[in-house]
Amino acid sequence: MLNKIASALNTVRDKTPLVQAITNYVTINDCANILLCFGASPAMCEVRSEVEEFAGFISALYINLGTLTEEQKVAAVLAAKKATELQKPVVLDPVACPVITRKMDVSRELLENAKITVVKGNIAEIKSLAGFKSMARGVDSLDEGDDAVEACVSLAKKYGTVVVATGKTDIITDGERTCLIHNGTPMLRMVIGTGCMVGALVAAAAGTVEDKWVASAAAVMIMGLAGEMTAGSMVKELPGTFRVRLFDYVYGMTAQDILKGGRIECL
Numbered sequence: 001m002l003n004k005i006a007s008a009l010n011t012v013r014d015k016t017p018l019v020q021a022i023t024n025y026v027t028i029n030d031c032a033n034i035l036l037c038f039g040a041s042p043a044m045c046e047v048r049s050e051v052e053e054f055a056g057f058i059s060a061l062y063i064n065l066g067t068l069t070e071e072q073k074v075a076a077v078l079a080a081k082k083a084t085e086l087q088k089p090v091v092l093d094p095v096a097c098p099v100i101t102r103k104m105d106v107s108r109e110l111l112e113n114a115k116i117t118v119v120k121g122n123i124a125e126i127k128s129l130a131g132f133k134s135m136a137r138g139v140d141s142l143d144e145g146d147d148a149v150e151a152c153v154s155l156a157k158k159y160g161t162v163v164v165a166t167g168k169t170d171i172i173t174d175g176e177r178t179c180l181i182h183n184g185t186p187m188l189r190m191v192i193g194t195g196c197m198v199g200a201l202v203a204a205a206a207g208t209v210e211d212k213w214v215a216s217a218a219a220v221m222i223m224g225l226a227g228e229m230t231a232g233s234m235v236k237e238l239p240g241t242f243r244v245r246l247f248d249y250v251y252g253m254t255a256q257d258i259l260k261g262g263r264i265e266c267l
């Protein structure tokens with residue numbers, strides 16, 4: 001599996017996927033920059049009158065509900081349907097769906113009316129979307145992760161998607177194959193948007209790598225490992241410096257780093 005993940009990194013770099021993002025205004029710039037560092041090309045195209053035309057050009061679509069305006073909501077549904085028609089991968093990040101009913105409703109609408117290739121959320125978001133009890137505070141998960149694998153598998157089977165749940169241990173499943181990623185650092189929680197950035201990276205990988213489960217695992221591992229390497233490079237762990245250096249470590253990530261530092265467990 002580590003070989004496949006290392007090869008996924010090289011595939012993204014070789015193919016330079018064009019990732020369309022309809023995403024929140026808190027972390028939009030970080031999402032664009034992390035995509036560039038990964039080797040992808042970001043385009044934040046999110047107006048209803050533009051998205052259907054743009055779908056013809058993209059490698060993948062990333063929809064993040066973090067600050068979902070009414071305009072974004074209409075555009076997201078149109079874009080997801082068009083991407084489905086054109087067989088382009090769609091990644092959904094159902095930010096705050098445990099605590100805001102509208103986000104849950106829009107997530108379900110998207111899952112029911114388009115082919116969502118990957119649903120990526122934190123553990124609380126994924127558990128609540130799967131109908132499990134979860135603990136959240138705003139956009140953050142407070143969930144210990146009990147039942148998380150079961151929730152991921154059940155959600156994956158229900159909608160025929162890959163499901164990614166991030167946390168101390170990340171879970172990636174397509175309903176049949178499940179793996180856990182043990183890379184990461186608590187510092188990733190000291191910077192807002194690391195979850196959004198993981199979603200953007202998943203879209204880039206899904207836009208180029210055939211096996212969407214491998215693509216998702218690769219994106220999640222690369223963020224976790226880059227976080228570890230960033231924290232390891234600092235004499236004192238400071239969030240501002242960490243945030244800037246995180247981009248550098250994603251940019252500098254090599255296949256060799258993955259083979260050496262990747263920590264994955266296939267269940």
Ligand SMILES: Nc1ncnc2c1ncn2[C@@H]1O[C@H](COP(=O)(O)OP(=O)(O)O)[C@@H](O)[C@H]1O
Binds near residue numbers: 141224
């Ligand atoms: N306690 C932790 N230890 C190590 N890595 C973590 C921890 N919590 C989250 N991460 C990592 O931080 C990133 C963002 O995940 P998370 O905080 O769950 O998402 P969100 O920001 O959407 O709530 C992921 O790469 C995840 O693996």
Ligand SMILES: Cc1ncsc1CCOP(=O)(O)O
Binds near residue numbers: 026066139195
């Ligand atoms: C703080 C905040 N508020 C609405 S979206 C957002 C960013 C969420 O980022 P992440 O899901 O990566 O923690």
Ligand SMILES: [Mg+2]
Binds near residue numbers: 121122139195196
């Ligand atoms: Mg999030």
